Amino acid sequence: MLSMQNVTKTYEMHRQKVVALDDATLEIPEGDFVSLIGPSGSGKSSLLVMLGGMLSPTSGRVMLNDQSMYDLDADGRARMRKANIGFVFQTFNLIPYLSAQENVQVPLYLSGTAAAEQRERAAELLQRVGLGDRLDHKPNELSVGQQQRVALARMLANDPAVILADEPTGNLDPETSEQVIGYFEEFNREGRTIVMVTHSPAAAERAKRVLKLRDGKIIDDRASLQQADAA
Amino acid sequence: MNLQELVWRELFERKSQMITIFVGILLGITTVIAIKNITYYSEMAVAREMDSLGANVLVLPKSVTLEDYYSADMHNETIPEEYALRLTMSSLAGVDNLSPKLCVPVELEGREFTLTGILPKSEFQAKAAWGGAGIFSRPIGCGAIDMGAPAEPEDKKTLVRNRVIDDLEADQTLIGADTAAALGIEEGQSLELMGKQFSVVAVLPETGTVDDSRIFAHLHTVQDMSNREAVVSCIEIVGCCKEISAGLVDNVNKLLPDAKVVTVTQVVATQTKINGMMAQLSMIFVAIIVVIGGAGIANFMFANVYERRHEIGTLMSLGAESNLILRIFLLKALLLGFAGGVGGFVLGTTLAVTLGPRLANVPVLPMPVLALWAIGISVGTTLLASYFPARNAARLDPVTSFKEV
Numbered sequence: 001m002l003s004m005q006n007v008t009k010t011y012e013m014h015r016q017k018v019v020a021l022d023d024a025t026l027e028i029p030e031g032d033f034v035s036l037i038g039p040s041g042s043g044k045s046s047l048l049v050m051l052g053g054m055l056s057p058t059s060g061r062v063m064l065n066d067q068s069m070y071d072l073d074a075d076g077r078a079r080m081r082k083a084n085i086g087f088v089f090q091t092f093n094l095i096p097y098l099s100a101q102e103n104v105q106v107p108l109y110l111s112g113t114a115a116a117e118q119r120e121r122a123a124e125l126l127q128r129v130g131l132g133d134r135l136d137h138k139p140n141e142l143s144v145g146q147q148q149r150v151a152l153a154r155m156l157a158n159d160p161a162v163i164l165a166d167e168p169t170g171n172l173d174p175e176t177s178e179q180v181i182g183y184f185e186e187f188n189r190e191g192r193t194i195v196m197v198t199h200s201p202a203a204a205e206r207a208k209r210v211l212k213l214r215d216g217k218i219i220d221d222r223a224s225l226q227q228a229d230a231a
Numbered sequence: 232m233n234l235q236e237l238v239w240r241e242l243f244e245r246k247s248q249m250i251t252i253f254v255g256i257l258l259g260i261t262t263v264i265a266i267k268n269i270t271y272y273s274e275m276a277v278a279r280e281m282d283s284l285g286a287n288v289l290v291l292p293k294s295v296t297l298e299d300y301y302s303a304d305m306h307n308e309t310i311p312e313e314y315a316l317r318l319t320m321s322s323l324a325g326v327d328n329l330s331p332k333l334c335v336p337v338e339l340e341g342r343e344f345t346l347t348g349i350l351p352k353s354e355f356q357a358k359a360a361w362g363g364a365g366i367f368s369r370p371i372g373c374g375a376i377d378m379g380a381p382a383e384p385e386d387k388k389t390l391v392r393n394r395v396i397d398d399l400e401a402d403q404t405l406i407g408a409d410t411a412a413a414l415g416i417e418e419g420q421s422l423e424l425m426g427k428q429f430s431v432v433a434v435l436p437e438t439g440t441v442d443d444s445r446i447f448a449h450l451h452t453v454q455d456m457s458n459r460e461a462v463v464s465c466i467e468i469v470g471c472c473k474e475i476s477a478g479l480v481d482n483v484n485k486l487l488p489d490a491k492v493v494t495v496t497q498v499v500a501t502q503t504k505i506n507g508m509m510a511q512l513s514m515i516f517v518a519i520i521v522v523i524g525g526a527g528i529a530n531f532m533f534a535n536v537y538e539r540r541h542e543i544g545t546l547m548s549l550g551a552e553s554n555l556i557l558r559i560f561l562l563k564a565l566l567l568g569f570a571g572g573v574g575g576f577v578l579g580t581t582l583a584v585t586l587g588p589r590l591a592n593v594p595v596l597p598m599p600v601l602a603l604w605a606i607g608i609s610v611g612t613t614l615l616a617s618y619f620p621a622r623n624a625a626r627l628d629p630v631t632s633f634k635e636v
Contacts, residue, residue, distance in 0.1 A: 049630050052548065054547075054548060054628070054629040054630045055628075055630050074553060075552040075553055075554070078547060078550050078551060078552045078553075078629075079550065079552065081548065081549070081550045082549070082550025083550075087548045087549070087632075089545075089632065093541065093542075093544075093545040093548075093632055095542055095545070095546075096244065096542075097240045097241055097243075097244030098232075098237075098240060102232055102236075102240075105232035106232060106237075106546070106549060107549045107550060108232070109232040109233060109237075110546075110549055110550045110551055110555070111550065115232065115233065118232055154549075158550075
């Protein structure tokens with residue numbers, strides 16, 4: 001479903017070449033749940049955003065459903081994201097002036113859904129993440145855990161086949177983190193492919209597969225302990 | 232959720248920013264509208280004053296020169312009086328006043344004076360084929376302001392200023408200042424001219440021109456007394472300077488090919504120059520305000536894009552295409568520009584109407600057409616100034632929505 005072929009990403013910073021990702025090759029089949037771990041600056045987030053079509057590689061190819069993403073222009077990649085990918089951010093990235101329901105409606109509006117249907121589906125999704133009574137609350141009227149759940153509902157709006165999450169539990173307390181990871185497991189059981197960047201070893205082991213990065217290189221690719229135990 | 236809602240909600244989320252930029256646009260447009268409104272009425276006032284300089288287009292017999300006209304028109308050449316009617320019934324634009332004249336010498340108390348026959352406006356107007364036809368059916372007034380007040384009764388002395396009077400009886404006469412002084416005549420007295428008795432209805436104020444030594448009477452009376460039937464020495468035209476520049480003289484020439492049509496260059500040039508200067512000055516003010524205002528709006532929009540780059544990145548990561556981001560910012564600019572334009576028109580007009588008479592000493596009336604100006608300039612400037620910031624936003628890297636990459 002998702003794959004990277006010899007992907008390298010380099011930046012020029014203060015006249016020095018910085019390698020964010022170094023010749024990464026990766027295959028993520030449909031329904032997989034991959035966690036990306038590694039120290040800060042190891043290239044985890046670069047790899048994630050490249051999989052999401054938001055950062056073009058210096059060399060190599062990134063494929064989604066046999067389509068080379070970076071052969072498309074920026075708007076073509078935006079359309080591809082809209083149709084296939086849902087993002088979850090560490091800082092939730094909710095639009096501060098919109099209510100919880102309206103935030104969930106945004107991706108539905110972008111995909112051309114009619115207003116009435118937008119409202120209905122957004123309410124349904126917020127209900128699913130336990131926020132059915134918070135539809136009209138703005139992000140600053142919600143706790144961080146509730147904000148992340150709104151972000152999860154928004155991510156689900158267009159029923160994406162792929163979920164890319166950038167440290168989704170990074171700002172949450174252990175109890176809420178557990179709740180969010182629980183949702184990810186549920187989404188994965190529904191058949192969605194998940195790639196999750198995390199600093200939490202416990203969260204990483206809840207995935208099916210763990211990829212470890214250091215200095216832009218994938219240095220380990222193994223089944224998670226949970227998966228190994230299950231096997 | 233839709234584009235309008237997205238823009239509207241963002242505007243009201245950042246109320247202080249919205250109010251700041253709105254007030255900026257409002258003040259700019261208010262100034263533009265107040266200047267345009269006051270300038271327009273000042274131009275009209277100047278045009279009105281310029282008209283008092285006298286006729287600026289003359290219709291003369293082919294062989295007569297401008298010098299002949301200025302030396303009291305004492306030549307024997309004539310043109311048919313019917314030319315005045317032809318002018319009256321034409322569709323020429325920009326003729327504010329028309330005065331056919333016939334000059335004949337008369338001797339009074341052993342001194343030579345010029346008896347000038349003039350045709351009251353009411354008479355040639357009445358000769359138009361039907362009501363509503365001809366040049367006076369659509370008077371543009373060269374700066375006359377219709378204040379909606381009833382017209383004041385005419386003072387015959389306005390002949391000096393307007394070159395034409397509305398009514399004059401066959402036995403009435405108007406006397407130039409020098410002639411009155413030389414003959415010791417006052418208003419209300421009678422005067423015998425070529426064996427006919429006339430009552431002096433007005434002694435005209437001194438003008439410093441050849442008019443001071445004239446005696447005016449009804450054209451047809453003068454024609455009868457001098458045995459010159461249905462002819463005139465000249466037709467004086469007070470044309471609006473803008474229309475003269477736009478080809479009024481050529482049009483009169485085409486209408487009266489057998490006459491000589493000349494402009495009194497100095498008068499026309501002064502009128503055109505003064506109005507041109509005022510229009511230019513107003514345009515310079517408008518241009519300065521538009522440029523400064525535009526720079527302010529662009530600055531605001533760049534700051535707004537910078538502040539919202541995270542939000543823009545999020546929208547892009549959710550699948551928003553660059554065109555949508557561009558539209559979000561341009562729609563915001565359009566809303567601000569429209570509101571600023573409407574508000575600026577209302578406030579600018581109010582200021583012009585209330586302060587105009589005090590500052591420029593001219594009556595100022597609201598000009599609905601300036602609403603289009605206000606909205607056009609406001610929306611145009613706001614959109615133009617916002618285009619580059621909006622384009623920058625549309626070209627933002629969606630990766631800006633991530634904390635660490």
